[in-house]
Amino acid sequence: MGMQKTRAAAALAAASAALLSLSTPLTASAAAPPATPALAWSACAGSGLDPRQQCATVQVPLDHADPDGPRIDIAVSRIPSEKPAARRGALFLIPGGPGGSSLGDPSGKGQKLPQEVRDAYDLIGFAPRGLAPSTAVDCGLERGDLAALRLRPWPAPDGSIDGNLADARRMADACARNGGELIKHLSTADEARDIDRVRAALGERRISAWGVSYGTYVGAVYGELFPHRTDRVVLDSNDDPDPARVSRAWLAGHERGVEDTFPDFAAWAAAPGNPDRVARRAADVRPLFLRLAARLDREPIPWPGAHPGELNGNVLRHTMLESLNAPARYPVLARLMRAAGDGTVPPAPATPPEAVLQNVTAVGAGTICNDVAWPASAAAYEKGVAESRVKYPLTAGMPRNAMLCAAWPSPPRQPAVRITGRGPSNILLVQNARDVATPLAGALKLREALGRRAVMVTNDATGHNAYLANGTACGDRAVSRFLATGERPARDVRCD
Structure with a gap:
């Protein structure tokens, strides 16, 4: 697959939207993998990349419990320090997802980093x-099962989850049948151990990291398993680390995330002079959205070229969930609301190639289902969905519903890693107060788990991905200063 498809996969995972037999942190010496041959760097495939970016491959064990067994490839990229005399080490750009890639990020968001960070x-x-x-x-999923609307477990308009449970069984069966041995060895802890193999291949004693979204959980797990291999760690837009629930808690967090962020959208969507204005008052936007969704539940509008071929209530709800990720995406939701009010539809959105969707979906499914066991009881989901629909009508019960993990054929190979405060105090969390995908409530749980290891910067801002994206100038300065100099705020701070 070329770099363009890889970037498409990363974009899809960011839009959509996760352990080891050892439960205590490994020391640096215990964690060190065997010596790895020097990497063979060469030009990266694909277009639009910084000409300085190089690519290589690192081989890692398929099963880290069997280090001499079969091996798989991990594709790695780098742009070297721009000032070798100031070089401190390697900054790993840990992607979100699960299912996201950072292979193109040294050429992309990495170039937004301040010069002193790119030098270091x-x-x-x-x-x-x-x-x-x-x-x-x-x-090898059916094409219809690759739609983002299908991957999120939106209940039927009447609240029934029978269709979701049937989807879960069909999709889990396909993954078990077609995913081979690799689908069984996808987990956050496996990714953390892969990162340490890459660290060793680079010849680095310690690494720094900037993890975003799901990447914050990967970064936290890496810091738990290999605490003394970490230098400066930034965790941006943070996941709830609850070891009993893991991705179930992330899905459930959308209830709170939508409630936190929708008022910001409503104020924007009612602002005078906004060409995409949908109401005269911010207070009118929420009831308008709920009325439109209910009407589309009853009377969907045909939408040729889109999946599932119609604009229904759940399509509108899913668009809302995606659009609240960043204020720059608000027009997408507003325009769909205006079209629905007029009984029309906009042009069908483009989707990545099927091969990309198949790959991203499998990685996401394998990771979230192998990290932690999901309940198999339909009654548990039915109860949760019914309660959620009443308390959080904007998300209509989806965050407590059954994903394909409810029918996953095998239990996790090891318990999820419990994040603790053991290890060096070298972590900076940055978090927006209003984040639909990783709400502040979950971020505070990660902050609590890390204890003295971490300091947290909370931005009075809206959007998913804070640093150099949807945060504040104050928050960006704090993160940049930490990466460049190691100086962190003395205590948790709020940036307005």
């Missing part, structure tokens, strides 16, 4: 295990 570090990207051009995995 080699910028390192990678495609996590299972994601092309690393050794790839595929569930």
Whole structure:
């Protein structure tokens, strides 16, 4: 797969939208993998990349419990430090997802980093295990099951989850049948161990990291398993680390995330002079949205070229969830609301190639289902969905519903890693107060778990991905200063 498809996979995972037999942190000496041959760097495939970016492949064990067994490839990229005399080490750009790639990030968001940070570090990207051009995995799902609307477990308009449970069984069966051995060895802890193999291949004693969204959980797990291999760690837009729930908690967090962020959208969507204005008062936007969704539940509008071929209530709700990720996306939701009010539809949105969707979906499914066991009881989901629909009508019960993990055929190979405060105090969390995908409530749980290891910067801002994206100038300065100099705020701070 070329770099363009890899970037498409990363974009899809960011839009959509996760352990080891050892439960205590490994010391640096215990964690060190065997010596690895020097990497063979060459030009990266694909177009639109910084000409300085290089790519290589690192081989890692398929099963880290069997280090001499079969091996798989991890694709790695880098742009070297721009000032070798100031070089401190390697900054790993840990992608979100699961299912996201940072292989193109040294050329992309890495170039937004301040000059002193680009001088201090080699910028390192990678495609996590299972994601092309690393050794790839595929569930062979039916094309209809690749739609984002199908992957999010939106209940039927009447609240029934029978269809979701049928989807879960069909999709889990396909992954078990077609995913091979690799689908069984996708987990956050496996990714953390892969990162340490890449660290060793680079010849680095310690690494710094900038993890975003799901990448914050990967970064936290890496810091738990290899605490003394970490230098300066930034965790941006943070996941709830609850070891009993993991991705179930992330899905459930959308209830709170939507409630936190929708008022910001409503104020924008009612602002005078906004060409995409949908109401005269902010207070009118929420009831308007709920009325439109209910009407589309009853009377969908045909939408040729889109999946599922119509604009229904759940399509509108899913668009809302995606659009609240960043204020720049608000027009997408507003325009769909205006079209629905007029009984029309906009042009059908483009989707990545099927091969990309198959690959990204398999990586996401394998990771979230292998990290932690999901309940198998339909009654548990039915109860949760019914309660959620009443308390959080904007999300209509989806965050407590059954994903395909409810029918996953095998239990996790090891318990999820419990994040603790053991290890060096070298972590900076940055978080927006209003984040639909990783709400502040979950971020505070990660902050609590890390204890003295971490300091947290909370931005009075809206959007997913804070640093150099949707945060504040104050928050960006704090993160940049930490990466460049190691100086952190003395205590948790709020940036307005």
